[in-house]
Every structure is written in C-alpha cells, then in structure tokens.
Amino acid sequence: MQILTPKLAIHGGKRAIPDGTLKKWPPIDDSDRKAVLDSLDGANHAFGPNCIAFEKEFAGWNGNRYAITTNSGTAALHMCIVACGCSTGDEVIVPAYSWSSSATCILHHSCIPVFVDIDYETMNIDPEKIEQAITPKTRAIIAVHLHGLPAPMDEIMAIARKHNLRVIEDACQAHGAKYKGRKVGTIGHCSAFSFNQNKSLCSGEGGMFVTDDEEMLRAARSLWSFGETRTPAESRDYHVYALGWMYRNNDLTAAFGRSQLRKLDGFLSAQRENAQALAEELRGTPGLILPTEPAGYEHNWYNYTLRFDMEALGHLDDASDFRYRIVKALQAEGVRTDVWQSFILPAMTVFQAKNGFGHGHPWSSPQARRSVDYSTAQYRMAQRHCDTHTGMTRPLRAPNGPDVARLTGAAIRKVMENVRYL
Ligand SMILES: *Cc1c(COP(=O)(O)O)cnc(C)c1O
Numbered sequence: 001m002q003i004l005t006p007k008l009a010i011h012g013g014k015r016a017i018p019d020g021t022l023k024k025w026p027p028i029d030d031s032d033r034k035a036v037l038d039s040l041d042g043a044n045h046a047f048g049p050n051c052i053a054f055e056k057e058f059a060g061w062n063g064n065r066y067a068i069t070t071n072s073g074t075a076a077l078h079m080c081i082v083a084c085g086c087s088t089g090d091e092v093i094v095p096a097y098s099w100s101s102s103a104t105c106i107l108h109h110s111c112i113p114v115f116v117d118i119d120y121e122t123m124n125i126d127p128e129k130i131e132q133a134i135t136p137k138t139r140a141i142i143a144v145h146l147h148g149l150p151a152p153m154d155e156i157m158a159i160a161r162k163h164n165l166r167v168i169e170d171a172c173q174a175h176g177a178k179y180k181g182r183k184v185g186t187i188g189h190c191s192a193f194s195f196n197q198n199k200s201l202c203s204g205e206g207g208m209f210v211t212d213d214e215e216m217l218r219a220a221r222s223l224w225s226f227g228e229t230r231t232p233a234e235s236r237d238y239h240v241y242a243l244g245w246m247y248r249n250n251d252l253t254a255a256f257g258r259s260q261l262r263k264l265d266g267f268l269s270a271q272r273e274n275a276q277a278l279a280e281e282l283r284g285t286p287g288l289i290l291p292t293e294p295a296g297y298e299h300n301w302y303n304y305t306l307r308f309d310m311e312a313l314g315h316l317d318d319a320s321d322f323r324y325r326i327v328k329a330l331q332a333e334g335v336r337t338d339v340w341q342s343f344i345l346p347a348m349t350v351f352q353a354k355n356g357f358g359h360g361h362p363w364s365s366p367q368a369r370r371s372v373d374y375s376t377a378q379y380r381m382a383q384r385h386c387d388t389h390t391g392m393t394r395p396l397r398a399p400n401g402p403d404v405a406r407l408t409g410a411a412i413r414k415v416m417e418n419v420r421y422l
Contacts, residue, residue: 010332016411019333039255048251064210073194073207076246078106083216084166089367096379127155145174148302180296203257270398275301277402283410
C-alpha cells in the first residue's frame, strides 16, 4: 500500500498558508494618525513636547527613574557605555551572538569588546563563562535579553558586584519581558531599548536610554546632544564639555512612539497568546527544538526562534546548509521565517581585522590589552545556534491572532514530517 504524504509547496504542492494571511506590523489606528498629525501641526519638530512626554511615559511604563529618548537603540547603547564610565582601551563583555551593535557600541567609545559564548538552551550569555573573560581592563558587562528572553541577571549581577563592574542591559528586543517579576531595564545599572520598525514597540526608528542613577543620566545626556550638558528644553550655553554625538529623537517620531506605547501591553499579551498557540501546535514535532522559558523568566516572544536537531535529522556535518533547505521549504509554505544572524559576532570582519577607526584603533591604542583574541573556535555554542536556527517575528505580532499562529505551526509540522524529502 502506498502511503500518501501531503506534497510540500517547494515541490509544487499547495501552500499551507495562503498569501495575504499575515497582517502588517504595527497596527495603525486613528489614535496614531491624530498623534502624528497633531505633532505636525505643532511648532517644534526637533526635540519637542512629544519627546519630553515620551521619556516620562516610557520611564513610567518600565519603572525607571530617568529616560532619554534617542534616534536609535544603538545610540542608547553607546550612551550606556559612556554612562558606565568606560574609556579608551577598557574592556566590555558581550555575548558572542547578538545584533552587531550590541558589540559595535563598545567600539564607538574606543573600548574593546570581549566575547563570551552563549548557553545553547537559552541563547543568552552563559554565566558560567563570564568570569574567565574578566581582566584588569574589564569595566562592564552587556546583558542582551536575546529575542525577548531575559539574560540570567542574578548570576550576572553577582559577578559584577564581585569584580566591581557595571551592567548594561541591551533590552532592544525585550520590552516588557520580566526576570523574577522585574521588568528588564530595571535590573542593571542602565539599559537601552529600540523602537525600530521590527521591534515590539515601533516608532519607525528610535530608542530609549533608561537608568535610575543621576550621574549616569548626566553622562549619557552629554553624549546625546553634542557634548553639551543642558538639554534643548533648558537654556543652553552651546558649550561642548566632552565629546558628543547627535543622538536626539524628533517630535514626529516621539508622537508615534507615544501612541504605540499606549497599546504596548495589548500587543505584548497578543504576542504571548500567539506564542502559546504556536508552541501547542509544535510540541513533540520530531527534529525541532522549541524555545524555552525557564521558571522565573517571562519571555516577551519578540522572536520565536526554532532550532533544528541536526543530530536527530542526520545532518551534523552540513547543519547550516540543511537548515537553509528547511527554511526555503518553510518559506514556500508561506511561513514568514528567516535566519536571523548568520554570523557569530567575533567572526565579523570588523573584529577579525581589528580595524575600527583605522590604524588598528582601538585595539592598537596604548591603553588596550595586546592579547585580545577573537578566534572563533572559542564560541562553539554560539556557532551551533547560528547554524541551526530560524526565527519568526511577524506571525506572532498583533493584529495576527492565535489562528495565524496555529496555521504557522501546522505548516512547520508539515515540512518537518516530510523533512526526509528535502
Ligand atoms: C535592534 C537591536 C539593536 C539596535 O537597535 P536600533 O534601534 O536598530 O539601533 C541593538 N541590540 C539588539 C539586540 C537589537 O535587536
């Protein structure tokens, strides 16, 4: 008897998810239109009243004393480096797998990134490997809450206390995620959020620096606006006290951000409900490793990241190639998924070539340690994750509901049940 299998779309079968099923992100309604048009009709399109209100409202929402709104999450990260008092040649610890600017923000201040491998299970920095990366030059640790799962903050804060280091939270993907009941961005010394198009709070581009420390606020604010010490809302003396950039947000963007912030809790609970529906659909699928949410951790499900069990699938030797074959088959079914970062951070040319500003700076500066080593073999778990993952953001985003998540899950199951034909 012949066993009938549903034909995969990549082999000419019917797509599991019809075109046009996924709705666009973010959902826009009349409150967004009014907020942006009111700003347009206002008198200040630079750092205007919406920027000041956005800072106050975001700080209130997250539970921080202070906030500074920026034109990107990367700008806010650079401000964190400065707020932590890092200067030329100082070392900052960062996970070997993240968005590029989790590490390049360190270079922006002539400091040296030192990478630490990740824990394959959580995809976040492996706390057991942090201490061996600490040297007399280390000043700070960047805890990235990757894909919306908080980093192991108790362990990180304990190591920081022991070695007198500062902790920066890269919360650019983790709005609303919680660690032991506390919102991310309230645990370390200062934190950065992003409001880029794809994030759980979207204002097009934009970001937020947050802290509870007044000294850190002052240092970050000086970098943010030309190296001046007074904000555009105060009477400025236009004197540059330290090296500064122009990282300010603008009123139109802040107006959009504010109106989206009012809906953020609703977006996040939709994301959570959708992730649960997807997980129910996928549980037990052979060859798949589902993302974890350990006890005490509350994921925001910014990016639902799957890994393929290449040992079970018999593709240990060609893991990345086979992963791309599966991803193509998923995309053919209409699953909106893709490989997120295809390089671990230390493998990127800027680090391998050790050339940030020319003449080998900052690694060549007299203050820098000579023995900083970026050989990629040190980051086995990051590489394994890199080679075996595929991620999803849009299928979980409002206004898509659990029906879309379940359809997505069924499409993934269809491919995995027929993976031997790929
Ligand atoms: C998006 C992102 C950033 C940078 O944010 P931008 O607003 O794009 O500058 C930094 N870190 C992580 C983990 C991110 O996902």
